[in-house]
Amino acid sequence: xxDPLVDIRDLSLWYEKFKALDNISTSFxxxxxxxxxxxxxxxxxxxxxxINRLEEFQEGDVLFEGQSLRECPNIAALRSNIGMVFQHFxxxxxxxxxxxxxxxxxxxxxxxxxDAEALAHTLLxxxxxxxxxxxxxxxxxxxxxxxxxxxxxLALEPKLMLFDEPTSALDPEMxxxxxxxxxDLAKDGMTMLVVTHEMVFAREVSDEIIFxxxxxxxxxxxxxxxxxxxxxxxxxxxxxxxxxxx
Amino acid sequence: xxWSVIINNLPFLMKGLWMSVKLATLVVIFAFPLACLIxxxxxxTRRWVRYPSAIFVNAMRSNPLIxxxxxxxxLVPLITGKPVGDFASVMIGFVVFFSAYFTExxxxxxxxxxxxxxxxxxxxGLTYFQTMRMIILPQALRNMMPALITECVIVFQGTTIAxxxxxxxxxxxxxxxxxxxxxxxxxxxxxxxxxxxxCFAGSSLARQxxxxxxxx
Ligand SMILES: Nc1ncnc2c1ncn2[C@@H]1O[C@H](COP(=O)(O)OP(=O)(O)OP(=O)(O)O)[C@@H](O)[C@H]1O
Ligand SMILES: [Mg+2]
Numbered sequence: 001x002x003d004p005l006v007d008i009r010d011l012s013l014w015y016e017k018f019k020a021l022d023n024i025s026t027s028f029x030x031x032x033x034x035x036x037x038x039x040x041x042x043x044x045x046x047x048x049x050x051i052n053r054l055e056e057f058q059e060g061d062v063l064f065e066g067q068s069l070r071e072c073p074n075i076a077a078l079r080s081n082i083g084m085v086f087q088h089f090x091x092x093x094x095x096x097x098x099x100x101x102x103x104x105x106x107x108x109x110x111x112x113x114x115d116a117e118a119l120a121h122t123l124l125x126x127x128x129x130x131x132x133x134x135x136x137x138x139x140x141x142x143x144x145x146x147x148x149x150x151x152x153x154l155a156l157e158p159k160l161m162l163f164d165e166p167t168s169a170l171d172p173e174m175x176x177x178x179x180x181x182x183x184d185l186a187k188d189g190m191t192m193l194v195v196t197h198e199m200v201f202a203r204e205v206s207d208e209i210i211f212x213x214x215x216x217x218x219x220x221x222x223x224x225x226x227x228x229x230x231x232x233x234x235x236x237x238x239x240x241x242x243x244x245x246x
Numbered sequence: 247x248x249w250s251v252i253i254n255n256l257p258f259l260m261k262g263l264w265m266s267v268k269l270a271t272l273v274v275i276f277a278f279p280l281a282c283l284i285x286x287x288x289x290x291t292r293r294w295v296r297y298p299s300a301i302f303v304n305a306m307r308s309n310p311l312i313x314x315x316x317x318x319x320x321l322v323p324l325i326t327g328k329p330v331g332d333f334a335s336v337m338i339g340f341v342v343f344f345s346a347y348f349t350e351x352x353x354x355x356x357x358x359x360x361x362x363x364x365x366x367x368x369x370x371g372l373t374y375f376q377t378m379r380m381i382i383l384p385q386a387l388r389n390m391m392p393a394l395i396t397e398c399v400i401v402f403q404g405t406t407i408a409x410x411x412x413x414x415x416x417x418x419x420x421x422x423x424x425x426x427x428x429x430x431x432x433x434x435x436x437x438x439x440x441x442x443x444x445c446f447a448g449s450s451l452a453r454q455x456x457x458x459x460x461x462x
Contacts, residue, residue, distance in 0.1 A: 049365075052369055054365050054368060054369060076368075076371050076372065076373045077371065078371075079368065079369060079370070079371040080370065080371025081371075082369070083369075083370075084365075084366075084369035084370075086362060086365070086366060088362065090362050090363055090365070090366035091366075092363070092366070092367075092381050092385075093385065094384050094385050094388065103370070103372070103380065103381075104370035104371055104372055107372060107376055107380065108370060108371035108372050108373075108376070109371065152370070153369075153370070156370060156371065
C-alpha cells in the first residue's frame with residue numbers, strides 16, 4: 001500500500017476560543033514508529049485524540065486508510081482498528097484484567113467469548129503478565145497495569161497504536177518494563193505514534209521524531225538526523241531541558 | 247393508652263403498609279432505568295439531547311411532589327384515553343417525579359467516574375451507549391449506592407402523598423382507622439414506629455454497602 005496509513009490535512013482544533021492545534025498537515029506510513037515530543041500544552045495529546053476522533057476537530061480532516069474521519073459514518077468501527085494507551089492506564093477498575101482485555105473484542109468486534117479469551121491470554125503472555133489475568137487492576141503494580149492496558153489495546157488487532165505519555169506516571173524501574181514491551185512492538189512492525197519524553201527510547205526505537213510547539217509541528221526528522229544535526233532553536237532548548245533532567 | 251386498637255386493626259393496617267411498600271418498590275423499579283437514560287442524556291455533548299433532559303429534571307425538581315402526583319393523576323387517564331386505575335395513575339406521577347431526583351444522583355455518580363474512562367471505552371471502538379452501560383454506569387452505581395438507597399427511603403416516605411387521591415397506603419389506612427376508633431395517639435405512634443423501622447433498615451443497608459465499598 002503506497003497511501004499513508006494516516007493522512008492529516010490542514011487540521012485545526014479549538015477548545016472554546018483557544019486554538020490547540022493550528023493547521024497541521026502531516027502523514028504517517030505503516031510500519032513506522034514516530035515519537036512526538038514538545039513542551040506541555042503544545043497539543044500532543046490533542047493531536048493523538050484527533051486521529052481517532054475522540055476530539056471533534058473543527059477544521060481540516062484526518063484520513064485513516066483513505067477514509068475521512070469527518071465523514072466517517074461509523075466512527076466506532078474505525079476506532080476499533082486503532083489502539084490507544086493512556087498516561088494513567090485507564091483500565092476499568094470494576095473488571096478483571098481478562099475482562100478488561102476481552103470487552104472490546106467481544107462487544108465492538110463481535111468475537112466469541114472463547115476467541116477473545118484465547119487472544120487475551122496470548123497478549124498477556126506477550127506483555128509478560130500471563131499470571132495476572134484473574135486479578136483486578138488495583139491489585140497490579142503501575143507497570144503491570146500499563147502493560148495490561150497495552151494488551152487491551154492490542155486486543156483490537158489494531159493497524160495503529162497511539163501512546164500518550166505511557167510511562168510518565170510510572171516509577172523508573174517500571175518504566176523499563178513498559179518500554180521493553182513497546183520496543184518489541186516496534187520491532188514486530190507495529191505502526192506507532194508515541195508521545196513521550198523518554199529520549200533514550202526515542203533515539204533507540206523510533207524511526208522519526210516530531211517536535212511540536214504552540215499547536216504546530218515545528219520540526220519532523222528521521223531520528224538519527226534529529227539527534228545529530230542542529231535543529232530549530234525551540235527544539236534545541238526543549239531537548240537540552242529534557243536531557244538535563246535525565 | 248390502649249394498644250389493643252392496633253392489634254384489632256392489624257390486618258387493615260398491614261394491607262396499607264403492603265400498598266406503600268409495593269408502590270415504593272415499583273416506583274424505584276421504573277424510575278431508576280428511566281433516570282439512567284435521562285442522566286446519560288443530561289451529560290451528552292449533543293444539545294438536542296442535553297437540553298430536554300435538563301428542562302425535565304429542573305421542572306420536576308422545582309415542583310412539589312403533591313402537585314406532580316395530582317397532575318398526573320388527572321393527566322394519565324386523559325393521555326391513555328381510558329382509565330388505568332388509581333394505583334397506576336399515582337404510580338406514574340411518582341415515577342416521573344422521582345426519576346428526576348434519581349437522575350441527579352446518577353449524573354453525579356457518572357461524573358465521579360471521569361472523562362478518561364469514557365475516552366478509554368470509546369477508543370476501543372465501543373459505542374457511546376456501550377461505554378456508558380458497561381464501563382461508566384457500573385462504576386457510577388458503586389459510587390452512588392449509598393445516595394441511591396437514601397433516595398429509596400425518601401421514595402418510601404413520599405408514598406404517603408398518595409393519600410391525596412384516596413389511595414389506601416399505610417398512613418391513609420392509619421388515618422381511616424383513627425376516624426373510626428378515635429385513638430389517634432396510639433395509631434400515629436405506631437405509624438411513626440413503622441416508618442422509623444423501615445427507614446432505619448434502609449439507612450443501615452446504605453451504611454453497610456458504603457463499608458463494603460471501602461473494602462473492595
Ligand atoms: N478538554 C480541554 N478543554 C479545554 N482546553 C484543553 C482541553 N484539553 C487540552 N486543552 C488545552 O489545549 C492545549 C493543548 O493541550 P494538550 O493536552 O494537547 O497538550 P499536551 O502537549 O499533550 O500537553 P502535556 O504535555 O501537558 O500533556 C493546552 O493549553 C490545554 O490546556
Ligand atoms: Mg498530553
